[in-house]
Amino acid sequence: xxxxxNVIEVKPRKPWKATPTDRATTAxxxxxxxxxxxxxxxxxxxxxxxxxxxxFVIAATALxxxxxxxxxxxxxxxxxxxTSLIYVGATATFLPVASILLITLKNGVKGLRWNLFTxxxxxxxxLDPIGNGGLLHALIGTLLLIVIAMILSVPMGxxxxxxxxxxxxxxxxxxxxxxxxxxxxxxVVAGLFIFTSVILITPLKTSAAAGxxxxxxxxxxTVTRTSQEVLLLVPGDLREAGLAMGATQWxxxxxIVVPAARNGLIxxxxxxxxxxxxxxxxxxxxxGGADKLNLNPFKDYQSALxxxxxxxxxxxxxxxxxxxxxxxxxxxxxVLALFTTARTLGGRRMK
Amino acid sequence: MSTxxxxxxxxxxxxxxxNPRTSDKIFRGVVTGFGMTALLILTLxxxxxxxxxxQTLHTQGFGFLTRxxxxxxxxxxGTTYNMGIGAMLLGTVMISIVALVVGVPLSIAMALFxxxxxPARIKTFLVSIVDLMAAFPSVLFGLWGFFxxxxxxxxxxxxxxxxxxxxxxxxxxxxxxxxxxxxxGLVLAIMIIPIVTSVAREVFAQTPLDRIQAAYALGSTKxxxxxxxxxxxxxxxxxxxxxxxxxxxxxxTVAVYTVLNIVFKGNFHVLYGAGGNVASMIILKWxxxxxxxxxxxxxxxxxxxLLTLLVNLGANFIVRNTLxxxx
Numbered sequence: 001x002x003x004x005x006n007v008i009e010v011k012p013r014k015p016w017k018a019t020p021t022d023r024a025t026t027a028x029x030x031x032x033x034x035x036x037x038x039x040x041x042x043x044x045x046x047x048x049x050x051x052x053x054x055x056f057v058i059a060a061t062a063l064x065x066x067x068x069x070x071x072x073x074x075x076x077x078x079x080x081x082x083t084s085l086i087y088v089g090a091t092a093t094f095l096p097v098a099s100i101l102l103i104t105l106k107n108g109v110k111g112l113r114w115n116l117f118t119x120x121x122x123x124x125x126x127l128d129p130i131g132n133g134g135l136l137h138a139l140i141g142t143l144l145l146i147v148i149a150m151i152l153s154v155p156m157g158x159x160x161x162x163x164x165x166x167x168x169x170x171x172x173x174x175x176x177x178x179x180x181x182x183x184x185x186x187x188v189v190a191g192l193f194i195f196t197s198v199i200l201i202t203p204l205k206t207s208a209a210a211g212x213x214x215x216x217x218x219x220x221x222t223v224t225r226t227s228q229e230v231l232l233l234v235p236g237d238l239r240e241a242g243l244a245m246g247a248t249q250w251x252x253x254x255x256i257v258v259p260a261a262r263n264g265l266i267x268x269x270x271x272x273x274x275x276x277x278x279x280x281x282x283x284x285x286x287x288g289g290a291d292k293l294n295l296n297p298f299k300d301y302q303s304a305l306x307x308x309x310x311x312x313x314x315x316x317x318x319x320x321x322x323x324x325x326x327x328x329x330x331x332x333x334x335v336l337a338l339f340t341t342a343r344t345l346g347g348r349r350m351k
Numbered sequence: 352m353s354t355x356x357x358x359x360x361x362x363x364x365x366x367x368x369x370n371p372r373t374s375d376k377i378f379r380g381v382v383t384g385f386g387m388t389a390l391l392i393l394t395l396x397x398x399x400x401x402x403x404x405x406q407t408l409h410t411q412g413f414g415f416l417t418r419x420x421x422x423x424x425x426x427x428x429g430t431t432y433n434m435g436i437g438a439m440l441l442g443t444v445m446i447s448i449v450a451l452v453v454g455v456p457l458s459i460a461m462a463l464f465x466x467x468x469x470p471a472r473i474k475t476f477l478v479s480i481v482d483l484m485a486a487f488p489s490v491l492f493g494l495w496g497f498f499x500x501x502x503x504x505x506x507x508x509x510x511x512x513x514x515x516x517x518x519x520x521x522x523x524x525x526x527x528x529x530x531x532x533x534x535x536g537l538v539l540a541i542m543i544i545p546i547v548t549s550v551a552r553e554v555f556a557q558t559p560l561d562r563i564q565a566a567y568a569l570g571s572t573k574x575x576x577x578x579x580x581x582x583x584x585x586x587x588x589x590x591x592x593x594x595x596x597x598x599x600x601x602x603x604t605v606a607v608y609t610v611l612n613i614v615f616k617g618n619f620h621v622l623y624g625a626g627g628n629v630a631s632m633i634i635l636k637w638x639x640x641x642x643x644x645x646x647x648x649x650x651x652x653x654x655x656x657l658l659t660l661l662v663n664l665g666a667n668f669i670v671r672n673t674l675x676x677x678x
Contacts, residue, residue, distance in 0.1 A: 050507070072572075079572035086468060089460020093548070094477065096541045097484050100495045156385055163386030167379055171386065177664065178390045184595070184663030185396065185656065186602025187489075188630045192652040193396045196403065217392060224389070249371070250378035271486075278488020281604040284634055309490050313497075313609060321498075328491050335486050343479065 025067050033060030057088055101332075108329025111322045116330075121291040126312055126320040135327055137293040138308040141208060142331075144297045145287075145304055146273055148212035149219050154269050156216075157223025161268075164224075165231040166253055183221035190217040191282030199286065206288040208297035211304070214282035223272040230264025230346075231257065267346035274338040278331055280306040305331040400653035407434075407650035410643060415650065416440065421615045421636070423644055434647045436654070438615050442532060442627025446607065447600040449536025449621060454543045455593045461544070462551035463577060478552075485545035493609030496538035501610060504534045508622045523623035530612035532626035538606050543596030550592030554585040554673055588673035594666030598659045604630040629655045 018026075037056035040046050046055055061084040068076035116134040124133025160179065164172055194214040198204055234257050242252035258265070283289075288301030289311060305327055312324035371379065408415055411434055418435020461481065465474055508528040515521045558581050566576045608631035618625045633648050633655075640648055 048506075050510075075572060075575075078578075079574040082574035082577070083468070086460045086464050089457050090464035090469075090477070093457050093461040093544055094480065096495075096500075097480050099499060100487065100491065103495060103499055104491065156388055159382050159385030160389055163382045167382055167386070169379075169383055169386070171383075171390075175386050175389060177667070178393050180667040181660055181663055182389055182393055184598045184602070184659050185393075186604065186630055186659055188602065188604040188633055189396065189400070189652050189656045189659075192633070192649055193399055196649060197395060197399045217396075220389060220392075248375050248378075250374045253378070274486045278486075278490065280488070280490045281630070281634065284637065306488055306490050309488075309494065310605065313490070313494060324494060328488070328494060331488055332491065335488065336483070339483055339486055 029060055029063040029067065032063055033057075057084070060084065104325065104329050104332055107322075107325035108332075111326035112329070116326060120293045122293075126315050126323060127317050129319055130322050130326065135305065135308050135323075135330070137290060138303045138305045138327065139330070140293060140295065141287070141290075141302045141304040141307075142277065142334075144208045144295075144302070145212045145215060145283075146277060148209055148297060149215040149276055150269065150273060152212065152216040153219040153223055153272060157220050157268065157272065158227050158265060160220070160224045161227035161231055162253065164228050166249070166257065179221050179224050182217070183225065185217060186281075187214075187218055187279050188281040190214045191285035193217070194282070195285040204298065206286060206301055207299055208287060208294075208302040211283050211287035211302065212297070214286050215276040215279060218279060218282070219272040219276045222275045223268050226268035226271050227261075227265055230261045230268060233264070234260045263345045267342045270338050270342040270345070274335050274342065277335055277338070278306050280310050283307050284310070305334075396656060397653075400649055400656060403646050403649035404653035407643070407647045411435070411647065415647070416654070419615060419617045421632075430642065432643045432647070434644070436629060436632070436651050438617050439613075439627040439629045439632045439651070440654075441617055441619075442611075442613075443601060443629050445532045445619075445621060446536045446539060446611070446626065446628060447597055449533055450539035450543055450600045451593060451597060453537060454540035454596060455547055455589075457540070458544050458547035458592070458596075459551055459589060461548045462555055463581075465548075465552055466555040467573060467577065467581075481545050481548050484541075485549075489542070489603060489606045490609075492538055492542055492606040496534070496606060496610045500537060501529065501534055504537050505529050508533050512622055520619065520621050523620045525623070527624045528622055529624050530610060530626075531622050531624040532611065532618075533621045535607045535611040535626060535628070536621070538610055539600045539603055542603060542606060543599050546599060547589075547592045547596040550595060550670060551585070551589050554588030554592070554670075555581055557588075557674060558584045585673065587669055591666045591669030591673060594662055594669065598662040598666060601662065602630055602655060602659050603628075604634060607631045608634055 033056045036059035037052050040055035040059075041048075041052050046052070061081060064084055065077060065080045068080040072079075111130045113131060113134075115131065117136060117139070119134035120137035121133045121135075122137075160175065163169065164176060164179075191214045194210055194217075198213060199206055199210055204210055238256050238260060239252055242256045243249070247255070283304055283306065287304060287307065289307050290301035290303045294300050294302050308327045309324045309331065312320040312322075312327065411418075411432070415435050417437040418433070419438040420433055420435060422433040424431045424433070461477075465477060465481075469477060505528050508531060511521055511533075512523060512528065516523070562580045562584075563576055566580050571579065607628045611626050611628060611631060612624045613627055613632055613635055614625040615627070616625060618627075629651055633651055636644065636648055
């Protein structure tokens with residue numbers, strides 16, 4: 001008689017975990033769904049990809065319902081229908097993104113030539129084959145727009161966020177509301193506003209700077225809201241510690257709070273840039289759209305990547321549309337790079 | 352011992368005050384000033400555009416909001432204007448309804464999937480994808496919508512017409528389904544998915560855990576939990592999210608312009624290839640507009656601004672109240 005014989009090994013039970021039978025059932029349901037859908041397309045009036053998907057969803061849901069009712073009883077009816085609807089919805093949401101990314105890559109790569117990055121359109125027409133001319137002027141234009149918009153909106157956005165998190169004055173609620181309202185201002189309205197308030201009245205005429213002003217209006221809310229989120233994550237202890245050491249509020253904010261939130265504030269800036277890099281509508285009213293490289297941001301017409309895409313699209317010939325695809329691919333790569341950087345930097349706080 | 356005590360210098364007591372020091376006063380002043388610029392900008396937008404708007408309402412009357420025509424006639428005696436954005440307002444509402452009807456259920460499904468169904472890895476990946484979608488340039492949606500979605504959506508429209516044409520909204524005066532409000536609405540539906548999904552996800556994630564666990568403990572299925580606990584708690588937040596999406600849909604310009612056939616006629620048939628949109632109409636007419644016509648476009652911009660402002664403020668109010676009640 002040994003003591004070990006009495007010890008019963010108790011394994012924690014996980015009744016919610018899928019058993020091999022469950023997995024087999026799921027695989028069977030999906031497989032049979034495909035078979036039934038294929039049969040439906042072949043032998044009934046349904047046709048095409050749409051018919052196939054439709055038949056598959058119906059068949060798979062019906063089978064799933066059948067098996068779960070056998071296992072769990074009548075209660076499972078609503079649950080399995082809802083589950084399959086939710087899966088269908090999530091897939092339907094994901095598909096357009098995948099399609100957009102793949103098709104942009106496929107169509108854009110066809111037109112990528114080295115000369116795109118080295119020449120402008122001054123000696124070429126949009127209707128020429130893509131070997132002629134390039135989008136250097138648009139690339140430089142976008143960079144100028146981004147830099148000016150950043151110089152204007154980052155201080156404003158971060159200061160507004162500081163007002164909302166550190167000062168919390170009487171106007172906080174109002175400003176919070178205003179920032180939210182501002183994030184809903186349609187981009188076309190921002191363009192119209194800069195046209196009436198700056199281009200018509202002040203000496204600053206159609207130029208990169210005017211375009212950047214319009215983009216600033218769209219960028220401030222993004223920067224403010226993200227910065228605010230980040231600043232709120234800085235522990236209150238740090239602020240109290242600073243004040244308890246005898247520092248003034250200004251010293252506390254400048255040497256403790258802002259450095260603590262630095263990565264997050266950079267993320268806020270990058271997300272703001274990603275938000276405006278692809279804006280087209282405000283530029284139509286403000287930058288004019290040049291075909292020649294223009295390095296002066298305060299004078300003369302300017303171009304930008306989204307504007308280049310827009311122009312190619314509105315002209316509508318195969319050559320100009322090829323230009324659009326290539327330009328949008330470059331713009332998309334820019335946005336993706338910004339987005340990934342923001343994610344990596346802000347990775348820790350993103351849960 | 353006593354001598355050392357007497358000779359040690361006694362520090363003067365530090366001045367204790369709750370009054371902010373000069374550096375703080377300057378700091379607070381500067382930051383407050385910057386905080387107020389947002390308010391200033393919004394007010395200026397309203398002011399500058401409303402001045403033009405009033406001018407147009409003065410010359411065109413209130414018919415500007417309801418009239419379906421946009422005519423600029425040049426005669427010897429001068430130019431006469433007969434402009435109205437009724438068709439455009441109608442079209443904007445129609446497209447936005449399509450976008451909401453298609454986009455909101457998809458977003459809710461996605462948000463539920465992310466919160467309650469997805470495994471952790473897929474969740475992180477999909478959350479990034481949805482956020483990335485929000486950063487896609489709108490002209491990209493236009494390009495994709497025109498060359499990829501339109502051929503498919505035209506086919507879907509024909510199917511809907513074939514089987515459901517007895518519903519007045521799905522009827523069409525002619526067999527022409529390209530560049531319809533339906534297709535523009537589909538593009539917009541994809542564009543509003545990120546914002547609606549992220550708001551819905553945020554609200555669903557705030558559902559009190561004890562209530563969810565209580566429902567499971569009572570033997571509920573997952574769908575039962577969602578129906579009995581998550582929806583009643585989060586429904587108003589989802590409504591707010593949908594309204595934020597509506598605000599976005601109202602103001603979208605380039606994508607809609609690309610896929611929509613803008614016609615100054617009242618068209619109530621969603622599938623028929625003729626529609627309107629205030630924002631897109633502004634760029635359509637901008638290039639050739641002069642004089643009073645430009646002013647009228649600015650007035651249209653002002654009305655668009657007011658519309659989106661109202662929708663957005665309402666939406667934010669609802670979302671904030673819901674999120675607060677969860678804490």
